[in-house]
Amino acid sequence: DIQMTQSPSSLSASIGDRVTITCRASQNISSYLNWYQHKPGKAPKLLIYAASTLQSGVPSRFTGSGSGTDFTLTISSLHPEDFATYYYCQQSYNTPYTFGQGTKLEIK
Amino acid sequence: QVQLQESGPGLVKPSETLSLTCTVSGDSISSFYWSWLRQPPGKGLEWIGYIYYSGYTNYSPSLKSRATISLDTSKNQFSLKLSSVTAADTAVYYCARTPYSRSTRFDPWGQGTLVTVSS
Numbered sequence: 001d002i003q004m005t006q007s008p009s010s011l012s013a014s015i016g017d018r019v020t021i022t023c024r025a026s027q028n029i030s031s032y033l034n035w036y037q038h039k040p041g042k043a044p045k046l047l048i049y050a051a052s053t054l055q056s057g058v059p060s061r062f063t064g065s066g067s068g069t070d071f072t073l074t075i076s077s078l079h080p081e082d083f084a085t086y087y088y089c090q091q092s093y094n095t096p097y098t099f100g101q102g103t104k105l106e107i108k
Numbered sequence: 109q110v111q112l113q114e115s116g117p118g119l120v121k122p123s124e125t126l127s128l129t130c131t132v133s134g135d136s137i138s139s140f141y142w143s144w145l146r147q148p149p150g151k152g153l154e155w156i157g158y159i160y161y162s163g164y165t166n167y168s169p170s171l172k173s174r175a176t177i178s179l180d181t182s183k184n185q186f187s188l189k190l191s192s193v194t195a196a197d198t199a200v201y202y203c204a205r206t207p208y209s210r211s212t213r214f215d216p217w218g219q220g221t222l223v224t225v226s227s
Contacts, residue, residue, distance in 0.1 A: 034213045043202070044153075046215035055215065088153060092212035096168035099153040 002026050002091050006100035012108040017078050021103045023071045023089035032093040035064055035073045038086045038102075047087075048073065083107045110134040112203050112218035120197075120225050126190040130203030130218060137161060137184045141206035143214060144177060144188045146199040154199075158206050159186055193225045 003026035013019050023033065031051040038044040046055045048064035051071060061076040071089060075082055082105060089100040116128035130142070143158040157167035159177040167175050176189045190197060200222050204214035 032211045034211055036214075043217040043219050044214070045217075046213055049213045049215075050211040053210070090153075090213070095155075095166055096170070097155040097212065099155075101152045 001096055002029060002093060002098050004089055004091055004098050004100040006089055006103050008103060010104040010106065012106050013078055014108045015078055015080060019075050019078060021073045021087055023100050025069045025091055028068050029091045029093035031067050032091055033071045034090045034092060036088045036090065038088060110205060110216055112216060114201060114203050114218045114221040116221060118222060118224060120193055120223060121227050122194055122225055123192055126193050126197060126223055128188045128201055128221065130186050132184045137179060137186060138181055141208050142186045143204045143206040145202045145204060145214065148199040156188065195225050198225045199223060
């Protein structure tokens with residue numbers, strides 16, 4: 001299985017800050033990488049697919065980049081609704097599809 | 109707007125079979141792939157498997173021997189059966205549409221349903 005490692009595991013920031021979350025794959029996965037936002041008790045939400053394609057309806061402050069083994073999710077200016085949530089990366093290079101362990105974003 | 113809703117028992121006894129159904133509205137199940145995923149308490153997300161409308165299935169090797177995903181096109185539903193459950197199968201179970209182009213992804217997801225394995 002391909003292992004996905006996210007960093008940091010948790011992050012404290014303020015409204016308006018720019019934050020970056022990193023995801024590293026245990027092998028080359030080209031651009032087969034997706035990002036999700038998950039608020040506890042709610043359905044996870046797709047933010048970015050194919051490493052850098054913004055899902056329809058997702059605000060443009062979310063951007064994804066990277067290829068190969070190293071990827072990033074950047075939120076350019078944090079809004080209140082971006083906090084108290086987890087962000088996960090997921091590889092789709094091969095099955096079984098696997099996720100990173102998640103990054104918890106909290107308000108400072 | 110596509111919506112998915114999981115349903116099924118919230119409590120299952122050890123060694124029995126967990127059965128869940130996902131009802132899809134706003135889209136025909138006769139398109140796309142459709143997946144089941146889960147998240148044990150305090151742990152990460154795990155993909156269980158998917159089914160295509162043709163009936164083709166693909167499972168995670170860790171669950172392949174116990175998981176069965178099936179379709180009911182007449183009801184626009186798909187289902188998960190997980191046999192011989194143990195406490196380790198306690199989790200929030202999600203169903204999700206699984207677009208397959210460019211990068212297989214899960215969108216949208218159902219709200220999730222907590223299944224507890226306990227006697």
